[in-house]
Amino acid sequence: MVRLPMVTELLMQLFKNPATNAFPARYLPPSVTKFLYNVAQGKAAINPPVTVPPRFRGKITYDRESCIGCQLCMRVCPAHAIEFLPSTKRVRIYVTQCIFCSQCNDICPKDCLHMSPEFLLATENRFADSQIVE
Secondary structure (H helix, E strand, O other): OOOOHHHHHHHHHHOOOOOOOOOOHHHOOHHHHHHHHHHHHOOOOOOOOOOOOOOOOOOEEEOOOOOOOOOHHHHHOOOOOEEEEOOOOEEEEEOOOOOOOOHHHHHOOOOOEEEOOOOOOOOOOOOOHHHEEO
């Protein structure tokens, strides 16, 4: 007889609660939301932000004035996160699709694409203004 321990585990997982908290903050436990409320009121402080290592690949930045519209970044992007806008001859970058490989930065002849140290990018709306760089 063949034993399938995976099937047992899968069936057990169907009836368990998730082990992690949902995002964003409105789904967090009351202890955390109370702390965030106290921070907003000035009664508590958050530790300084995490320092990122050198050459960290965070949210991409785009200098549209330097861009010449060559589309090399779009062609080299493995995640297809870059869209060319023919009306303005510029690009639009969808951060939610980006895999932060930095290939677009390396190929850009005008050096108008860079990786910033920003890494807190989570949101519920993948098409929010904070998730699109143009």
